[in-house]
Amino acid sequence: MARLPRLNLPNIPLHVIQRGNNHQACFFTETDYTVYLDKLKEYSRKYKVQVHSYILMTNHVHLLVTPEEANGVSKLMQSLGRYYVRYINQYYGRTGTLWDGRFKASLVDSEKYFLTVSRYIELNPVRARMVKHPADYPWSSYPKNAMGKRSGLITPHATYSRLGKTSKERQSVYKGLFDQQIPDDTLKEIRDSINKSWILGDDRFKQQIEAQI
DSSP: OOOOOOOOOTTSOEEEEEEBGGGOOSOOSHHHHHHHHHHHHHHHHHTTEEEEEEEEOSSEEEEEEEESSTTHHHHHHHHHHHHHHHHHHHHHTOOSOOBSSSOEEEEBOTTTTHHHHHHHHHTHHHHTTSOSSGGGOSSBSHHHHHHOOOOSSBOOOHHHHTTOSSHHHHHHHHHHHTTSOOOHHHHHHHHHHHHTTOOBSOHHHHHHHHHHO
């Protein structure tokens, strides 16, 4: 099957997912999560990619990012993936691949879907029944976005910043969004868009993207 074209456009949010090979684990200890996040911060700065939301699950990763340059996300994921595979193989004395091929990505309509995709990402461990509330899971952006925990990794998107005039107000409004369930049809839209590299947005947004490419 031919590869689907990956759209990397500057200043357009991108929902990214990378899975472990054959759905196998890619994080084994707390140190592994810490190493991944440290390198994510390093390479996101190097390649000028803003990270807005993330979740590190046992066997896959979700990111919501915005690149300043067209190929920023590809460079970020390639460098991060290669470093992390070398780290895991050396640390655990293993060989071979860790990731299930290349990462998948979907352009996100910031006006209509940005906050929903952010919630979708941070709710992953709740849907997986690992925790009852996203605040109980340590390897996500929820503590920063909803609770104001310090983070040198997260950059608020303009859509998030418009939630309130102060950081406390923005956190409160964002936290309140989690009181509402994401509708099943919206969940399907998000999953279809990321798995098939489709654009996640309304007709206006899709026309905007078509004009740019």
